[in-house]
Amino acid sequence: MHTTTFSPQSLSEARQQYERDGYAIFRNVLDANLIAEARDHVEWLMRKNPHLRPEQFHHPLMRNDPFWVRLISDDRLLDVAEQFIGPHIALFSSHYICKPPRDGQAVLWHQDGSYWPLDPMEVITLWLAVDDSTTENGCLRVIPGTQHLSLQPMQARQDMANVLESEIDPALVDESKAIDVELQAGDVSVHHPNVIHGSNANTSERRRCGLTIRYIPTTTRVTNADFFENLFLLRGNPVPGINSYRPFPPYRAGEHMEFRGCTTWPQRG
């Protein structure tokens, strides 16, 4: 059952902003109870993976994690994605970028599509605020209008701590035009695969956690086998000959984080 209702005005404003600037904001998409569960999930992941920095909780952890898949398949998120990629939706990848207080790492300026094996490059990122995300704690920053720039090669950058260990040629970045995308927990921003974006280090006393979710229409082919294991069909129909989708991971008590509805999960997939 689809529960999201967008007012026609907010929807058309968001779509216009996306066309013009390469990003848009949707307020209050997920409720406080689900966000509280997402926060518990991040804590649970941190306890289970003490060897990983919390900016690096990636799709290899996601694909066998029922709560993670329940979260990214929430109808309210899919309703947002559908506005941009249509009704036949698959998951391509997902990544929590959780920046701890005081030493949370920066994400240097980049274009997502430069990293991705997608043909065609039709994809939308939803960035779900798990914590309030502000200038102070290292929110997402976007350079509006740069979605019109073709995809550029990324350059390795390992002389300073940063999440992607790479960046776009700094000569292509006019930081004076950057916008801070400030969100409250439960809000979602969407961004285009070509738009230049990044985020500063978190030097504040407050954690900043966001979940990136990359949705593709089922007409988009994933061309690198390293990503094949991540793909879930979330809404609508697959296209014969394009991609294979894995079943939703079942919940097993003791192995996975308990969540509301876990005993009847998955109802589909």
Ligand SMILES: O=C(O)CCC(=O)C(=O)O
């Ligand atoms: O969470 C961040 O700080 C950066 C996110 C990002 O680069 C992305 O969603 O592609």
